[in-house]
Amino acid sequence: MIAADLVVRNASELCTMNGPAGGGEAAAGIVRDGALAAREGTIVWAGETSDLAARVELLPGAEVIDASGQVVTPGLIDPHTHLVFAGDRAGEFAARCRGAGYLEIAHAGGGIRATVEATRAASEPELLRLASARAERLLRQGVTTCEVKTGYGLSVAAELRLLRVIGALAETTPLEIVPTLLALHAPPEAGAARDAFVARMAEELLPAARGRCRMLDAFLEEGAFTAAEVRRLFDAGRRAGFVLRLHADQLSAGGGAELAAEYGAASADHLEQLSAAGIAALARAGTAAVLAPVSTWVLRLPRYAPARALLDAGATVALATNMNPGSAPTENVALTLGAA
Numbered sequence: 001m002i003a004a005d006l007v008v009r010n011a012s013e014l015c016t017m018n019g020p021a022g023g024g025e026a027a028a029g030i031v032r033d034g035a036l037a038a039r040e041g042t043i044v045w046a047g048e049t050s051d052l053a054a055r056v057e058l059l060p061g062a063e064v065i066d067a068s069g070q071v072v073t074p075g076l077i078d079p080h081t082h083l084v085f086a087g088d089r090a091g092e093f094a095a096r097c098r099g100a101g102y103l104e105i106a107h108a109g110g111g112i113r114a115t116v117e118a119t120r121a122a123s124e125p126e127l128l129r130l131a132s133a134r135a136e137r138l139l140r141q142g143v144t145t146c147e148v149k150t151g152y153g154l155s156v157a158a159e160l161r162l163l164r165v166i167g168a169l170a171e172t173t174p175l176e177i178v179p180t181l182l183a184l185h186a187p188p189e190a191g192a193a194r195d196a197f198v199a200r201m202a203e204e205l206l207p208a209a210r211g212r213c214r215m216l217d218a219f220l221e222e223g224a225f226t227a228a229e230v231r232r233l234f235d236a237g238r239r240a241g242f243v244l245r246l247h248a249d250q251l252s253a254g255g256g257a258e259l260a261a262e263y264g265a266a267s268a269d270h271l272e273q274l275s276a277a278g279i280a281a282l283a284r285a286g287t288a289a290v291l292a293p294v295s296t297w298v299l300r301l302p303r304y305a306p307a308r309a310l311l312d313a314g315a316t317v318a319l320a321t322n323m324n325p326g327s328a329p330t331e332n333v334a335l336t337l338g339a340a
């Protein structure tokens with residue numbers, strides 16, 4: 001008999017994650033009417049509830065939890081968030097409902113730039129307080145690992161400041177925080193030389209950030225950054241040993257997925273406008289497709305990312321809240337899963 005001080009039983013579905021690798025539900029290793037037993041914080045047995053009594057012996061004072069009608073799963077991972085920011089952009093939601101588009105709002109001074117202003121005006125303790133509340137809401141929904149991007153700095157110093165806040169968040173929340181340096185998020189103010197901006201990010205920011213985060217990200221999009229600019233950053237990032245990620249093919253088909261695959265990026269994110277060639281490239285390269293259906297919805301984009309086609313092609317598909325003040329102002333994981 002296996003001795004346990006904690007037992008969870010009668011779960012409608014127990015996700016063991018030990019099923020066969022590859023796309024599809026089988027990988028989750030789901031046990032119907034499942035149970036698990038733990039001792040001193042370590043899982044010592046998992047199986048069907050009907051086998052529990054024959055296999056597991058309860059230690060004196062053991063806790064028994066009835067999970068009838070519920071799913072028991074390892075902690076969820078939110079692989080794409082922008083948790084650290086100040087201000088809100090609810091007014092843009094109203095503008096979109098009146099028919100304004102993403103780029104139109106950005107050109108009118110809204111969008112990412114509005115959040116950059118509010119974030120620059122907030123102190124580090126205030127940014128930490130705001131981000132901690134958002135992290136807490138994710139934690140309550142079962143998220144235990146959360147990726148958090150910079151990107152509302154738009155200068156070397158301001159981006160490093162956001163990395164410090166993310167570092168402070170990692171130290172104060174029970175969540176496992178994975179920081180990402182979103183070095184190219186919005187192009188510089190009108191008149192500022194784009195080349196000089198990209199060069200500063202690639203040559204000054206990357207070395208300064210290297211000790212504080214492993215992931216590097218960029219926004220390849222009409223109105224954001226071009227493929228040539230992303231390549232310049234990625235070349236420098238690869239040399240410095242960063243793991244690459246890319247906001248790709250969200251508003252327009254820009255070959256972002258193909259570029260991410262070519263660089264062996266860990267993920268290409270968004271992908272509403274993903275082409276057939278892009279699907280094949282992601283599947284071939286093993287670059288995960290991170291989809292954020294709530295932002296597709298909030299932005300009223302004409303189509304969702306082709307999740308079914310990605311899965312059928314053998315690509316890895318992950319879901320994210322993409323929590324941010326513009327296109328997904330919510331930490332609601334259930335909403336993300338429902339939309340997916």
Ligand SMILES: [Zn+2]
Nearest residue numbers: 080082247322
């Ligand atoms: Zn994003």
